[in-house]
Amino acid sequence: MLRERSREGVIKALTLESLGLSSKVIYRRCLPGGPWQRLLPGIIVLHNSEPSSRERLLAALLYAGPSAMITGAAACRQYGLRVPATFSADDVHLLLAQRHKVLSSEYVTIERTWRLPTPHMRDDLPLAPLRRAVTDAVRRIHTEEPIGELLVEAIQRGRCPPEAITGELDTGTKRGTALPRRLLAEWLDLRSVAEARAKELSKRLPVPPSHWNPTIQAPGGAYIGRPDGWWDDVALAWEIDSVDFHFSKDSYARTLRRNTRYAAAGITVVPTLPSRLRDDPGGVLYELEAAYQAASARPRPPVVLAREAA
Numbered sequence: 001m002l003r004e005r006s007r008e009g010v011i012k013a014l015t016l017e018s019l020g021l022s023s024k025v026i027y028r029r030c031l032p033g034g035p036w037q038r039l040l041p042g043i044i045v046l047h048n049s050e051p052s053s054r055e056r057l058l059a060a061l062l063y064a065g066p067s068a069m070i071t072g073a074a075a076c077r078q079y080g081l082r083v084p085a086t087f088s089a090d091d092v093h094l095l096l097a098q099r100h101k102v103l104s105s106e107y108v109t110i111e112r113t114w115r116l117p118t119p120h121m122r123d124d125l126p127l128a129p130l131r132r133a134v135t136d137a138v139r140r141i142h143t144e145e146p147i148g149e150l151l152v153e154a155i156q157r158g159r160c161p162p163e164a165i166t167g168e169l170d171t172g173t174k175r176g177t178a179l180p181r182r183l184l185a186e187w188l189d190l191r192s193v194a195e196a197r198a199k200e201l202s203k204r205l206p207v208p209p210s211h212w213n214p215t216i217q218a219p220g221g222a223y224i225g226r227p228d229g230w231w232d233d234v235a236l237a238w239e240i241d242s243v244d245f246h247f248s249k250d251s252y253a254r255t256l257r258r259n260t261r262y263a264a265a266g267i268t269v270v271p272t273l274p275s276r277l278r279d280d281p282g283g284v285l286y287e288l289e290a291a292y293q294a295a296s297a298r299p300r301p302p303v304v305l306a307r308e309a310a
Contacts, residue, residue, distance in 0.1 A: 002046060009046045010058040016044065041105055053077075053089075057125060060092040060108045068094045068102075069119040069126040071111070072140065073150075075133035078122050081153040083137075086146035093136060095128055111136070115172060130160050131168040139169075139176030148183050148193040194240045194274030195228050201281050202229060207292060209238060215306035216267070224261045224303060227269075234295035235303055237262060238288065241271040266301030268294065 005015055016026050026044065029036045036044050037051070039059040045051050051059070057078075061068055069075075072093030073083050083089075093109045096102060097116045104110045119126035127133065134154040138147045154160040166184050169177045183196075195212075202208045209229035216224045216237070229238035241255065262269045270291045276284050 006046060007058050007062065008055065010039070010055055010062060011044050011046065012062055013042045013044055040108060054125075056090070056107065057092060060094055061126070063105065063108060064094050064096055064102050064110060065100060067100070067116075068096050068110075069117075069128050071095045071128035071133045072109075072137040075127045076130070076137055076150065076154070078125060078127055079130050079133065079158055081150070081157055083153070084146035084149045086141060086143055087137060087150070093140075095132075095136075130154060130158050131164045132172075134158075134160065134165060135168045135172060135177070135180070138180040139173070142176075142179065144179060144183070145193070147180050148196070151180060151183060152193050194277055197274070197277040198228060198238070198240055198272070201277060201284065202288075204281075204285060205288060205292075207231065211305065216265075216303050217306050218265060219302050219304065224265050224267070225258045230305075231292060231295070232305065233300070234292060235267050235300050236292055236295040237267050237269045239269060239271050240274055240277070265303050267303060268298075 001019065002011065002016070003009065005011060005019065013023070013026055017023065026036075028034060030038045030044060033048070035048055036046055037048050039045050039051060039056065040063045043059045043063050045055055045059065057070060057074065061070070070078065070092065072091075073087035073089075074092045076083050076087075077089075090107050091109060092107055093111065095116055096110055096112050098112045098114050100112060102110050102112075117129050117132055120129055121127070128136065131154075134150060138150055141147060151162075151165065154165065155162055162184050166181070169181050169184075199212065210232045211230040213226055213228060214230050214232075215226050216230065218224060225237065227237035228240045230236070239258075259269060259271075268291055270288055272284055272287075
């Protein structure tokens with residue numbers, strides 16, 4: 001009976017009382033060593049082992065009421081994004097209509113808003129739309145790297161256009177949005193935090209790339225690739241490669257096909273792991289300078305930028 005009236009073993013104390021259990025009995029069963037435990041004020045889980053992440057989410061929703069929805073880092077995880085460790089794995093951020101008077105408690109942050117969106121249901125959990133969840137997450141921390149990593153996750157894995165995130169930042173509260181707003185503005189068409197690091201590192205080269213993310217074609221117009229960095233005078237490509245940015249076997253196979261096209265066209269390619277941009281910038285610079293010298297010593301292959309193609 002109790003399990004049937006609960007939500008996957010999570011239940012309100014008021015519901016237990018309506019089933020005939022006194023508040024004293026409920027309290028005793030939630031004492032250390034008892035069969036149940038209290039997760040939030042008035043919210044019980046019907047076992048005494050470590051509650052799962054899902055049980056904590058269900059408890060938060062029961063506590064806040066039926067119109068609440070999950071946002072922030074907790075929602076991003078439910079969307080399948082890899083959330084940096086800087087964002088607490090225990091905290092749950094909920095959106096609630098302004099008229100409700102529920103207060104934050106323990107691991108639950110209640111944000112009452114006039115802009116309550118229509119939730120997206122995922123695994124029977126109401127989630128704020130991804131663009132809202134991401135902006136609610138990033139405006140609550142003040143460290144550039146994890147903010148950038150989560151934004152990249154939303155853009156790449158979540159297929160959330162940067163313009164949509166920027167629009168959400170513009171529409172909602174401006175509190176805490178300066179850093180994510182600046183990152184999005186700086187990136188423009190850069191596709192990852194690693195590429196932003198590469199652009200900064202390239203300023204230390206004797207000859208920096210002439211183009212970023214250009215489309216390279218064969219003389220007849222056939223597509224070859226879109227390298228992260230490109231030295232047009234010597235047809236040298238720089239690719240920031242990592243399995244972290246390949247979310248499926250298909251995308252990894254596309255990378256292999258791209259490298260084959262480069263080789264067939266006679267283009268010199270320098271692949272760089274994102275971690276080396278941070279951990280071994282000197283080594284990356286040495287490899288790029290050596291590759292530039294080697295590319296300068298051979299005849300330039302007849303490849304063109306797409307905008308220059310006939």
